[in-house]
């Protein structure tokens with residue numbers, strides 16, 4: 435691993451590293467076990483003529499001990515290990531950039547796909563809460579996004595492709611592994627406590643891959659996370675919210691951002707297809723699905739604060755009415771500006787006044803900490819910066835080569 439002397443102009447990075455993923459290199463023909471859910475892995479072993487309990491054993495090696503080399507899986511017979519080495523691999527996406535900041539925040543940019551591939555980002559944010567040290571990982575589900583919300587830099591990139599289950603769970607694997615690289619295998623632990631599907635992309639439009647990744651997050655043979663600590667965030671793909679209610683019990687966050695259809699049509703265009711009334715009804719059905727033991731006691735309402743657009747007193751009043759019959763907690767997100775964004779961030783005072791209206795009416799309403807403006811970066815902004823730097827570095831290389839060519843021909 436080598437250090438690179440690239441520092442962003444905004445001084446965002448305290449430590450930049452370019453690195454190759456420390457996992458087995460394998461040919462494309464091999465089956466990647468990283469993204470397989472337990473039923474899929476059981477079937478895989480049965481098809482090999484092996485007992486299905488092998489699936490649980492291998493899952494623990496992969497997701498709890500972060501082992502990628504079959505030779506280290508000591509409770510698997512030598513013969514089976516050899517067989518596995520020949521036909522499969524455990525391969526996380528390649529890390530092309532990482533940044534571990536002094537405040538504990540960690541960020542990765544992964545390259546996914548063949549050749550040049552595409553870039554996706556993952557951010558880990560630590561926090562102290564009443565349950566102790568929390569480490570929340572913000573995971574991407576797609577490269578780009580088709581839904582084109584007007585305040586979102588991922589939306590501005592357009593949609594490129596869905597991530598595979600291995601690329602989704604690989605982000606969690608890598609974040610956990612990053613704390614355990616130097617720890618002996620037998621002593622390794624899972625460090626990430628919370629996951630939010632709030633990185634790049636709309637998770638409900640990559641439904642199957644996101645579902646099987648979340649199943650791995652909850653599975654005791656894999657990450658064994660509490661269902662209340664896995665949150666799916668959606669801009670409101672109503673039929674898929676109903677499907678999710680049938681398939682898995684995780685916490686739900688809704689990117690609302692506007693309290694009336696007219697404004698929401700403008701900010702979150704999918705609202706034209708599934709307007710607010712339908713969205714709120716889907717949230718109510720989601721919460722009604724299970725009892726108090728489930729992760730579904732409330733939905734989290736995300737509301738980005740855009741100066742002069744959705745932050746006025748009448749918007750707060752409309753929001754109160756809209757959410758009257760929906761158990762919800764509201765999270766106000768100061769807008770994170772990006773180049774050519776058509777909005778500004780609401781002032782601190784405006785955000786506090788908005789919060790007060792909601793809290794006075796009995797809602798739990800928090801303001802997301804921005805920690806130096808770069809922390810909400812899992813909205814496509816980090817990828818933008820890395821891509822820019824890569825482009826600049828390439829242009830520079832070309833220029834140097836041209837200069838050398840001129841000198842050579844002149845000399």
Ligand code: SAH
Nearest residue numbers: 586632635636667668669689736769770813
């Ligand atoms: N597509 C999903 C999940 C990814 S977006 C969704 O929309 O919910 C994760 C969160 O970041 C969403 O609430 C989104 O609205 C918010 N977001 C996007 N761009 C932002 C920006 N520039 N500033 C602040 N929050 C932003």
Ligand code: SF4
Nearest residue numbers: 579582583586589669
């Ligand atoms: Fe897509 Fe979410 Fe961004 Fe909207 S806010 S464009 S749904 S990633």
